[in-house]
Amino acid sequence: MSRTRIRSTPVDAACAAAVDLAREAAEVIARPGEVGEHLGFDNEGDRVVTHYFECLDRAYQGWRWAITVARASRARNVTVSETVLLPGAGALLAPRWVPWNERLRPGDLGVGDLLPVEADDDRLVPGYTATDDDTDRQAVFEPGLGRARVLSPVGRDLAAHRWRAGEPGPDAPIAHAAPAQCSTCGFYWPLAGALGHAFGVCTNEYAPDDGRVVAVDHGCGAHSEATTVPSMVAEPAPPILDDMGYDLMDQS
Incomplete structure (x- = not known):
């Protein structure tokens, strides 16, 4: 079995020597004084070389100006192919992009904002099948099912765990200092359904x-x-009677 040989491309001498040309190209796109010393080059292929220069912009520490130069076959002149600013080792980079639905936190929704819910959200399940019969619509609406989607067991459990672990739960500091639990309070109104065994509304x-x-x-x-x-x-305070003393009266 014969081995496949990978032929290495020799470095084009003219492209490797075009440091001044690459520097001029970098200075065109950079602001004055932001192109530093030459850091070396990479051989990209046949008559293609990328030169690297230090970026002196304080906002881009660790970045490098990358200028790619090339020479056409049998041509003497080297031309600039591409100019770009690339991060190097230890460069200051932006944080990893996080989708909006993972960045969203409770309380972020403001007036006029819309929060779309995905079609396959585990917290919801289909409510009822659409029907043209008004009687059927009324029958399913009365127990609270007259909606396209309703709360699923997963959504119910997530809400229950979140409520108990937060401020409305039994571990809140105000609950520890309370004289009694909400279950014995006259202002406590239990929720309907399965959640009513554990939660209610304060009135x-x-x-x-x-x-x-x-x-x-x-x-x-x-x-x-x-x-x-x-x-x-x-x-009014009751009268005070002093029955321990006496007064002398002159009856003459």
Whole structure:
């Protein structure tokens, strides 16, 4: 079995010597004083060489000006083929690009913003099949299924874990200092469905979680049975009778 020989391309002497030509090309695209010393060259192929120059721009530390020169077959003159700024070893690079749906965090959505949901989102499942029968539409809408997609078990579990691990959960500092749990509070309104066994909504306007979902074992100082508010009407004090002393009276 014969071995395949890979023929190495010899370095073109004219292209390798065209350092001044490459420097002039780099100075055309760079600002004054940003092209540094010659760092060497790479042989790219037949009569093609890339020269490298140090970049002195402080914003591009570790980058190099790469100027590719070439010479046509049987031609004497060397011409510039390409000019570009490339990162070298230890160059300052931009962070790795992250898709928008991985960069998004709770609270990023503002007024007028739209957050598209992917068609195969695991948190959602199809709700019901479209029908022209108004009776069927009403029947499926009443239990909350009159939507194209509804919450899936995966989405429900993710929400439950997120709520319990966050501020509405039992481990929040305000819950540890509470006199009792939300499950015994008169302002606690349980959610419907499977989540109702573990979560509800606070309806106390003076509570920090008013209008928000809270866990049954969450709590705060605004518990309905926390304290008894004293009456604002002052009751008169009973009369004080001194039956230990006596007064002498002149009856003459």
